[in-house]
Amino acid sequence: xxxxxxxxxxxxVTGSLHFLFVVLTLGLAPLVAIMHxxxxxxxxxxxxxxxxxxxxxxxxxxxxxxxxxxxxEFQFGLSWSGLSHYAGDVFGAPLAMETLVAFFLExxxxxxxxxxxxxxxxWAHLACIWLVTLTAYASAFFIMMGNAFLQNPAGAVVRxxxxxxxxxxxxxxxxxxxxxxxxxxxxxxxxxxMVLVGASAYRLRRKAQENEFFSRSLRMGVVTAAIGIFVxxxxxxxxxxxxxxxxxxxxxxxxxxxxxFMIEFGQLLGLVVLFVMLPMIKVLPRARWAHPILIxxxxxxxxxxxxxxxxxxxxxxxxxxWERLTVADAMSPGLTQGMVTASLIGFAAVLGLLxxxxxxxxxxxxxxxxxxxxxxxxxxxxxxxxxxxx
Amino acid sequence: xxxxxxAVFTVLLAGYFALEGFDLGVGLLLPVLGxxxxxxxxxxxxIAPYVLANEVWLVAVAxxxxxxxxxxxxxxxxxxxxxxxxxxxxxxxxxxGLWFRRRLGGSAWRGFWDAAIAFGSLGLSAGWGMVLYxxxxxxxxxxxxxxxxxxxxxxxxxxxFHGWTFLGWRSPGTFGVSRPGWVLAASALVAALPxxxxxxxxxxxxxxHSAPAATLSVLSVMVLPVAPIMLGAQVWVWRTFxxxxxxxxxxxxx
Numbered sequence: 001x002x003x004x005x006x007x008x009x010x011x012x013v014t015g016s017l018h019f020l021f022v023v024l025t026l027g028l029a030p031l032v033a034i035m036h037x038x039x040x041x042x043x044x045x046x047x048x049x050x051x052x053x054x055x056x057x058x059x060x061x062x063x064x065x066x067x068x069x070x071x072x073e074f075q076f077g078l079s080w081s082g083l084s085h086y087a088g089d090v091f092g093a094p095l096a097m098e099t100l101v102a103f104f105l106e107x108x109x110x111x112x113x114x115x116x117x118x119x120x121x122x123w124a125h126l127a128c129i130w131l132v133t134l135t136a137y138a139s140a141f142f143i144m145m146g147n148a149f150l151q152n153p154a155g156a157v158v159r160x161x162x163x164x165x166x167x168x169x170x171x172x173x174x175x176x177x178x179x180x181x182x183x184x185x186x187x188x189x190x191x192x193x194m195v196l197v198g199a200s201a202y203r204l205r206r207k208a209q210e211n212e213f214f215s216r217s218l219r220m221g222v223v224t225a226a227i228g229i230f231v232x233x234x235x236x237x238x239x240x241x242x243x244x245x246x247x248x249x250x251x252x253x254x255x256x257x258x259x260x261f262m263i264e265f266g267q268l269l270g271l272v273v274l275f276v277m278l279p280m281i282k283v284l285p286r287a288r289w290a291h292p293i294l295i296x297x298x299x300x301x302x303x304x305x306x307x308x309x310x311x312x313x314x315x316x317x318x319x320x321x322w323e324r325l326t327v328a329d330a331m332s333p334g335l336t337q338g339m340v341t342a343s344l345i346g347f348a349a350v351l352g353l354l355x356x357x358x359x360x361x362x363x364x365x366x367x368x369x370x371x372x373x374x375x376x377x378x379x380x381x382x383x384x385x386x387x388x389x390x
Numbered sequence: 391x392x393x394x395x396x397a398v399f400t401v402l403l404a405g406y407f408a409l410e411g412f413d414l415g416v417g418l419l420l421p422v423l424g425x426x427x428x429x430x431x432x433x434x435x436x437i438a439p440y441v442l443a444n445e446v447w448l449v450a451v452a453x454x455x456x457x458x459x460x461x462x463x464x465x466x467x468x469x470x471x472x473x474x475x476x477x478x479x480x481x482x483x484x485x486x487g488l489w490f491r492r493r494l495g496g497s498a499w500r501g502f503w504d505a506a507i508a509f510g511s512l513g514l515s516a517g518w519g520m521v522l523y524x525x526x527x528x529x530x531x532x533x534x535x536x537x538x539x540x541x542x543x544x545x546x547x548x549x550x551f552h553g554w555t556f557l558g559w560r561s562p563g564t565f566g567v568s569r570p571g572w573v574l575a576a577s578a579l580v581a582a583l584p585x586x587x588x589x590x591x592x593x594x595x596x597x598x599h600s601a602p603a604a605t606l607s608v609l610s611v612m613v614l615p616v617a618p619i620m621l622g623a624q625v626w627v628w629r630t631f632x633x634x635x636x637x638x639x640x641x642x643x644x
Contacts, residue, residue, distance in 0.1 A: 067485050081465065093605055096613070118639075343475045
């Protein structure tokens, strides 16, 4: 592989890893917020348990979203300084807004939510998780705004050898943004819903004591997944009006293939969710035969999400900014094979291992069920582990 | 407008040093003050509620660098390529250590991630000294210079001292010292001095390389109205987790 392929591989690996965790974050955040709202209103232990259990899964997943995101942010400058040199005056704005307006607040409120248990008043604590959800969505919006600019450079003109921002409104109403953003949010809800379904099916199949807990979670998951896949499909097809000619044409088979797979399997999955799972929602918690199938379906939304990004990003090739700047020209001048190889190995190895550890930890939370949770634990619940074992 | 955004950039970077400085400092002190697992738990629990609100200042610095100084962003990050990669890996290790250390019960597990926190904090602190040295030379000299390494040591020591002060403020007496709030503020200022010094020297250069007015006005309209909310959220964190008898309530999530 030459240096360009290596740099692209690095971005693809870190970006895919990032989105695997982000897509679940986007889906679980509103669900946990709804559970927390029910708990705040009813005060019932059942709702508290659901908030803590699914919240714990949400925050463990969040950890990898952060660390992969850090690499993403700095990678622009490391490998693709040609992009900031040519279009930084335009492309930098949404990224700056994402960090300042969205992620800065998201991280601050998340810290308040995680550590504010038993400290913050009920409603202030509840407000934190809703603010986390809101800022997570804002974050997705600004990132999609940046990406949409690469797909369709609206609102900017080339002056001299650089791009200049002339119309911020055109950035906001970019046709590559307005359908893709809800598409991504729908995919997040679909993923979050399917994780609720799969994990609940696992607990129910194991005849866990918490029958009501997981029956409710499963039903909530089915409804969310149905809404999610409907929104995803609707805004997925709506996007075709905005796809430039030739993006998925004959010579761009590498983009057409993942797109085809995503549409075919996404549709099939959509039919299953909307016309089988949704009508059966009342019986599914008791239908033990169905539980292995529901568990097996859990990874599918993640696969579909990655296929979707592959189609969108490979379809953009060879352009970094559609018909303005090629990927080759966007690469940092002077980047050597040794540099990218070393950093690629470093990031892929460290982030890959951490991702595996993270999924094992999430699986462990699901296997153990809603007891001994760290999130919102009180002193009473403390040491189950021997404290004097050092 | 260039001046406003230079001020924002300065506040963000200095804020990062002043705030994340004590998180890194406590991470550095883990092997020193945290000989027992119980002590390490207390130290991490002391910083835990602040970390997410502190580390995000650097994310904001990078975003502002991209938005306000796009021409410098590529130059700076690419110019320091190996160092930036090493610092990112350190940051990742430190964060993974925090998030993972309490997820399993075993001593070896927690010890391993505590080591990751300490090494990650060391990599980041020393790396910052070297970055500042390179910045002071206009990114012409390699950061691996005796002076760069020296500055790395200075920043590491400053952060460690700041972390120690923080522990003395948050849980007076537990680690042998108790510090009032104004001492913590003073050590925060000292921790931020290296960054402030370099930024002060780079001011004319940064002003000259700001993004054009059209970009800056869009950023101003979008970001500045939110600034009070950002500030308010930070104040809320400090009010919620102020020191007291349950400064490190265990079990803590980190």
